[in-house]
Amino acid sequence: MGLDDVHNTSLCLGLGIGCLVKQENFSPSDHQQQKKNRSFLKHDQFLPSLSLGPSFVKFDSSKVDGEAIDLHQRQASSLSLSAVSSFSNSSVKRERDLGGEEVELERVSSRVSDENEEGSPRKKLRLSKEQSAILEDSFKEHSTLNPKQKQALAEQLNLRLRQVEVWFQNRRARTKLKQTEVDCELLKKCCETLTEENKRLHRELQELKSLKLTASYYMQLPAATLTMCPSCEKVDNGGESPSASTTFTIGQKSHFFTVHSLH
DNA sequence: AGAGAGCCAGTGCTTACATCA
DNA sequence: GATGATGTAAGCACTGGCTCT
Numbered sequence: 335m336g337l338d339d340v341h342n343t344s345l346c347l348g349l350g351i352g353c354l355v356k357q358e359n360f361s362p363s364d365h366q367q368q369k370k371n372r373s374f375l376k377h378d379q380f381l382p383s384l385s386l387g388p389s390f391v392k393f394d395s396s397k398v399d400g401e402a403i404d405l406h407q408r409q410a411s412s413l414s415l416s417a418v419s420s421f422s423n424s425s426v427k428r429e430r431d432l433g434g435e436e437v438e439l440e441r442v443s444s445r446v447s448d449e450n451e452e453g454s455p456r457k458k459l460r461l462s463k464e465q466s467a468i469l470e471d472s473f474k475e476h477s478t479l480n481p482k483q484k485q486a487l488a489e490q491l492n493l494r495l496r497q498v499e500v501w502f503q504n505r506r507a508r509t510k511l512k513q514t515e516v517d518c519e520l521l522k523k524c525c526e527t528l529t530e531e532n533k534r535l536h537r538e539l540q541e542l543k544s545l546k547l548t549a550s551y552y553m554q555l556p557a558a559t560l561t562m563c564p565s566c567e568k569v570d571n572g573g574e575s576p577s578a579s580t581t582f583t584i585g586q587k588s589h590f591f592t593v594h595s596l597h
Numbered sequence: 598a599g600a601g602a603g604c605c606a607g608t609g610c611t612t613a614c615a616t617c618a
Numbered sequence: 619g620a621t622g623a624t625g626t627a628a629g630c631a632c633t634g635g636c637t638c639t
Contacts, residue, residue, distance in 0.1 A: 459630065460612065466629095478604085500631055503604070508628090510605090 461501070465491045469498070473505050 461469070472479070472487055479487065479502060488498045 461630085481602095497630085499603085501629090504630070507605075 461491075461493075465493065469501055469505070473502065477506055477509070478502065 468491060469487070472483075476483070479498070484495055484498050484502075487493075488495045491498070
């Protein structure tokens with residue numbers, strides 16, 4: 335993962351401390367898109383001092399407008415969409431074949447208008463697999479759509495504009511929720527690591543304190559009786575008692591513990 | 598300042614699926 | 619094994635509030 339990847343997929347953990355605004359290559363004409371993507375900019379553009387991993391949201395601001403529509407048109411040409419979503423008043427039965435794959439058997443819903451036969455507002459629908467797939471592809475391209483794209487997508491999928499809008503809103507919400515869960519897990523692990531480190535440092539501190547006490551004890555002895563090896567940091571009593579009990583080690587080299595003088 | 602557009606957060610309702618008696 | 623009741627997760631849609639133009 336290079337620096338560019340880090341920039342494009344940076345993870346914001348929302349710690350709120352030391353966040354830096356990342357510079358993106360937005361052109362002035364992208365201003366509207368920036369505004370539209372402001373919720374994602376929170377994730378992509380603010381880099382906290384604690385960076386734990388990649389974001390799952392990757393927004394490429396350089397691609398706007400035409401591409402998504404072209405993609406949809408390409409897909410539309412290769413897919414014969416059933417323009418009918420599965421409404422609550424049209425029964426959809428799913429069966430699983432031996433391989434566990436879902437086979438969708440749609441008993442035809444008669445219509446796609448906004449209201450049912452009784453004239454009451456339509457309740458629920460479930461988009462077809464093809465519709466969902468195209469919406470997903472579109473979402474991968476752009477997490478938000480401009481009105482033009484929205485209209486094109488709605489026409490392509492034979493859905494109302496509002497349905498496309500709602501789908502994207504819900505999709506963004508789901509993405510955000512998932513990202514929050516991921517962030518939460520990472521923070522939990524980070525917290526556990528820091529707790530362990532804290533415990534370790536506490537133990538080390540205790541050891542150093544006890545060593546300091548021991549050192550103080552030996553400092554009370556006549557100075558000539560103690561010497562310290564500068565390389566191995568061992569204190570010796572000058573050979574007066576070669577029987578090993580007076581030699582000890584002051585911590586590890588990496589620790590901030592200094593014995594200035596034994597005189 | 599007010600209107601309109603667009604987005605988000607919250608929530609209700611429906612559907613599909615799993616589990617259990 | 620089949621069936622109905624129940625719980626749950628996911629998806630669609632709506633509403634209210636907010637921000638920006």
